[in-house]
Amino acid sequence: MDDLFAARSQMALSLGFHIIFACIGMVMPFFMATSHYKYLKTNNPLYMDLTKAWSKGVAIFFVTGAVSGTMLSFELGLLWPEFMLHAGPIFGMPFSLEGTAFFIEAIFLGFFLYGWGKFKPWFHWFTGVVVGISGLASGILVVAANGWMNSPSGFDFVDGKFLNIDPVAALFNDAWFTQALHMSLAAFTATGFAVAGIHAYMILKGKNREFHRKAFTIAIVFGAIAALLQPISGDISAKDIAVRQPAKLAAMEAHFETSKSAPLIIGGIPDVEAKEVNYAIKIPGALSFLAHGDFEAEVIGLDQFPEEYHPPVAVVHYAFQIMVGLGMVLVGLSLLYFLSLWKKKDWQLKPWFLWLFALATPLGFIALEAGWTVTEVGRQPWIIYEIMLTKDAVTPIPGIKYSFFIFTAIYVSLAGIVSFLLYRQIKAVPDSLKKNSQASSNT
Amino acid sequence: MLYVVIIFLCLSLLMYVLLGGADFGAGILEIFTPASMREQLRDTTYKTIGPIWEANHMWLIIAIVILFVGFPPIYTTLSVHLHIPLALMLIGIIGRGTAFVFRHYDAYQDDMQKVYNFIFTYSSFITPFFLGLIFGAAIGGQIDPEAMGFYEAYIHPWFNLFSISVGVFTVAICGFLASVFLVGEAKKPKVKSVIIGKAKLFIVFTVIAGGLVFAASIIDEVPLVGLLLKEWITIGTLVLATIAVVVLWMKLKEGNKMMVRFLSGFVVTAILLAFGYHYFPDIIITKSGENLSVFNSSAIGKPIDTLAWALLVGSLFILPSLGYLIYSFQGSKEPNQANG
Ligand code: HDD
Ligand code: HEM
């Protein structure tokens, strides 16, 4: 394993790990606030229990998100010093604003978690809402920083020097909006389906059905709405990168040769040597339509780029298929849920219905990781698109693979402990419910 | 605007050492506490530090962001030459942060608690040690951007007596801050007297470790003592700090909690100020003498201006809410969440 590959792997691992916790930290506060709101409106103690049960899970996830994020802010320098030396002042603006958002999030989480019985109920509710909003804001900001790497702006690049830097223009780069929109929706989709799935499974097990049904409903409504919007936003992203990063689009679609009325390639095994895709379904003209809104339009292929600037085609292509495929599955499930609301309320208690959602628990997160693989691997070999190569940015210190092994071990154990804790939280729900309803009858 | 950024950088580092330090110190104290008392100590710690815990380590993140946006050469030089201690410090941060929360949110109180406690206490020790070591290495003058060999470039800059002694000194300071901080919180007389004992112990430690830093600076030929004693301001601040330590020692038992806390904060601030004043504006002292300072390493123009505005506007939001957070949980009796 050479140092560059080790550094890329370590970065990918850290980001892939962080994103899971970041999404949960961004979205769960909204679920909690909804449940809390229902409690304040209806006085049904089940909603109070639900808010508290969720808030314990969130505390565990939040801290894991926070430490893995802290890691990342050091890792950017530990692994990519040459990149940070130039990029820091340019794309730093979102990070410095994000600092504020994180701070507010952390402070208000303190209010929310430790504030039971201390504040007026509506103020307490409000602190929870602030946690959600500032989490979402920090997610959008950091994605804007990533957008800058895909679509650098806000400086003049003259003789290898970065001049006339304008951080505000860098923040509002061409990619920020499409990426931030798609990512925010993805966070709601992934977290919504994951939470709904776990509660669907608990209903199947038959414990505290009322409690878990309430939880399921809140989570799935958020998740399903986001999942239905996801393909629309994804289409906007695809049209955008067709113009902005044609090499990435070509890799996603395994589109080797520039052509008019290009076919959409679904599935298949890309053969990079022979520049063709075997065993794929091809829909004539569909790619031209998706990318440019016209069945006849020309779509740039990989042949327009020198070989050394091609992203790894197979990885990007597979990742894209996984994301879109799972996206469609989630759209189907969302439609099923709304159908059941509209016509067939009794479906919601049928085992087959619950099993479908229980099995879908990880799908949103798999789609999300796949989507990031498309974006990040599709940008290769550039760390700053068409400005700086990843291999020129890597740290000079040798032996990065040892660091990669150590951090892999740490992340694996953390993931293990978090799952274990979550399992125990869920297992303990019946006990804590009894305690809580006693406590809430006292207040 | 550059000065605004510099002030925020100093402020966030100071806050991290004071608040974060008290926080690490609480873990260090546990190592030095007999098993029978640990449970009570842990309770006291959790009540005092729990609510502001999350906010504490944000100071570090702010400092890092300021460094990479405003002073990228400093950030990258540290990242390259001090890669190893930085990575070790990160491991400490991960272990500590997670263990602290896990042990309170585990739904069952069983043997896993031992694992969390083990990780918590030892990473509380590792993190400030490496933090101090990195600080020592930055000013120790052994960083050599031209170095070719692995040892010269990536090990020697931090693996030396001076850096290590600064690490030990930082650990002592954290223990000192935490024990003084907790004195005011302990309700039971027995716990209180144990904590006062620890506070005295850590004052002694800190003084010894401080002596160690000076001794190491002489052995490693870091020009510290001579220069520190040349400037009146540094001498004055250090004398004030010493007086404050003596007063603190006498007042530990009957002094009110705000006063002893203030004194301990004052001592640490004064030490940092003396160092800061002495080295200003340099941040990294290199072997060749071409030091990296906040002036010669800063980004210029718009990046600095926007950073300064972001910090100013941000603090308008942050400071009032942080103040209110600390105020709200003053003297709270019950950690509600724990039994909620
Ligand atoms: C729940 C997760 C999820 C789902 C169901 C989808 N996506 Fe996605 N996608 C993401 C999660 C995601 C992501 C992880 O959030 C990415 C990575 C970077 C980004 O901004 O969003 C992404 C990136 C991404 C990109 C690259 C954007 C860029 O590089 O700027 C495109 C073109 C699409 N997506 C298109 C789609 C389409 C057509 C979908 C149709 C169903 C779809 N995505 C479903
Ligand atoms: C959290 C979601 C993200 C995931 C899952 C993710 C995933 C990845 C992956 C898989 C790579 C390796 C690509 C390769 O080398 O083949 C990578 C590289 C990288 N990413 Fe991301 N990324 C995410 C978000 C971000 C953001 C928000 C930033 C910066 C603001 C960022 C900065 C980088 C950098 C600097 C590299 C290394 C250089 C490179 O390989 O081009 N990433 N990421």
Ligand code: HEM
């Ligand atoms: C798409 C990518 C990312 C998203 C959506 C995202 C979002 C978030 C969110 C919502 C949090 C709050 C913690 C929580 O609720 O669990 C968080 C924490 C954090 N993230 Fe990320 N992040 C991303 C990538 C990054 C990158 C690339 C960095 C560093 C350069 C980073 C640095 C941090 C830091 C320092 C924290 C801790 C802040 C705290 O203590 O609250 N994140 N992230």
